[in-house]
Amino acid sequence: MLKTTTHNTMHNNLKAADPTTFNDIFTQLQQHYGHLPWWPADTEYEMMVGAILTQNTNWKNVEKALANLAGHLTGKIAPQQILAMPLDTLAQLIRSSGYYNQKAIKLKALTLWYQKYDFDISQARCIEGATLRIELLAVNGIGPETADSILVYALDKPFFIIDNYTRRILHRIGFELPTGYDKLRLLLEQNIPRNITTYQQYHALLVEHAKRYCTKIPQCQHCPLYCCCQKNIE
């Protein structure tokens, strides 16, 4: 006879994080979506620019902004040109990404940080991940999610990216999630093998899944995680 502990009842049968479950989720998503070509960008610098532009913004609008920038700069988006450009001009070019005045300032700040490494990604990659993370967080306009995105997709440093999608999916599946960005990040990093390829792909899968099935109003019918999910919907 199974006994339900009062502890379980009080916490609505929430799951504890464990490596096997996270591995299962990864496998299921991987089988469904296959390998995803993330992050979409021609250069590491463009990746970082995209990370700023997509803050609380639909990626489609970011693509337009990136295309505008590339057009104005006749080709590839170079950090030197971003620094040289007047703030207003930059702001107008990225208008479609929203918060354009703020983001223009943020792009300048990001680029000034990058200049420290001569705009050379291989130089930046020589620095330890934890150090780079502190540096990025000190840049105006770069918070934890943007920092970790840059670390994972441009600098090849393994930090688990936490975004709304990650929280939404894991919450619905039924995990007890700590409040606070770093608490959840550390929890996942302790339960998922810390290698860069896995972290790149895992985050990509979560985002894709949140857009296809685990949307604001979830489409559970043909969800690849249907069986292991408690459908813990508000």
Added chain:
DNA sequence: TTCCCGCTAA
């Protein structure tokens, strides 16, 4: 009207 791969300032 709501929702987008958030962050800062206060």
Added chain:
DNA sequence: TTAGCTGGAA
């Protein structure tokens, strides 16, 4: 803890 930042698509 939350107002403010902002355009574009659904």
